[in-house]
Amino acid sequence: MPQAMRDIKRRIRSVSSTKQITKAMELVSSAKLRKAREKLERTRPYFNTVVRSIQQILSSTEGIRHPLLEKREIKKTAYIVVTGDRGLAGGYNSNVIKLVENEVDGNKENTVIIAVGLKARDYFARRGYEIGGEFLHISESPEYSDAAKIGKLVVELYKEKKVDEVKLLYTHFKSAISFNPEVLRLLPAEEIKNNNDVKRNTLIEYEPSPEEVLGYLIPKYVQSAIYGGLIEASASEQGARRNAMQSATDNAEEMIEGLKLKYNRARQASITQELSEIVAGADALK
């Protein structure tokens, strides 16, 4: 029995040190989550304004031609995949990756991955996907300049006709406990204007020329959408990690409780046994 007791004690110790770690990680990510959410709150108005205004402008561009607006036959697709640099965030990374796999649907040859975050890079590089670009160590606190770089890269790829479609896959932050991986098609920009229900009939003037203005606006839209996606994803990552760590801490607590019960039972059993041995020994002496 003392052997069993020692074993249980050792397990309790190991589980509680794990619990300490998960608890600390939970605290860290809830602090980071708070920060990321503040950033999200500040960014959303910009994102919404840009999307609304560009939709409005594009909805009245009948007859204006621009290479970034034109649809062409889709042979190759670029996916911008936004994941974290680190794991231990529950299903956060794998959910995005699963969504990518769904989208790709086995068509590996015609896929270019633009990886944001170590997890996406490692996963797709290991499986032999073509990596069009990698942006590491920015997922935790993305800056606008990061989004601008990614945006420029994909616009360039699209203009050079290396890809015929650009999609952004990120995790949308709904609330602190619910996140959804989502797909957003960035290029061709044709789709943005189809989403618009308010068709305007007024004629808009463009200065210096519609082509030039659109040439500025569409990359801007792409960059802003990517920035929005990065910010949403960073908040989601912290949220997912906090939830994962919270449940890990809860599980550890439950386990410790169970082990303590077992330990006490073993302790009592050994005392009882010792007593009965003593009594038996005393009886034998009589």
Place this chain on the structure above:
Amino acid sequence: MSTFTLEIVTPDRKFFEDEVEMIIVRGTEGDLGIYKNHSPLVTSLAIGRIKIKQNGKFVEAAIAGGYIEVDREKSTIVTDSAEWPEEIDVERAKEAKKRAEERLKHKSKSEVDLIRAEVALRKAVNRLDVVDRYRK
């Protein structure tokens, strides 16, 4: 005087949203004055200042490019950065100006670098300019 809504957004905050009487912005094709009921217009903006008239008084801010969407009742400016004169870090702007000037002197660089340095220089000069006018 009749007013319209002006909204200025940057990636990290909503810089301005209020009723204004008139604004003057620096477009890539020159300065533009906008009152209420201006016909719908979209144009890109140069690095420069924006003047906002509210209650008969003008205030100024520094803007680093972007675009403006003008409608009859509302104008929206989307820009990478916007600052009030009191927010501008003069020392930083001066340093940025010096750095950019030095970079422009070394002509061996690629064209992209030169353009980048030129943009940085213009931004710095614009900031200093806005601060100067504000202090006067």
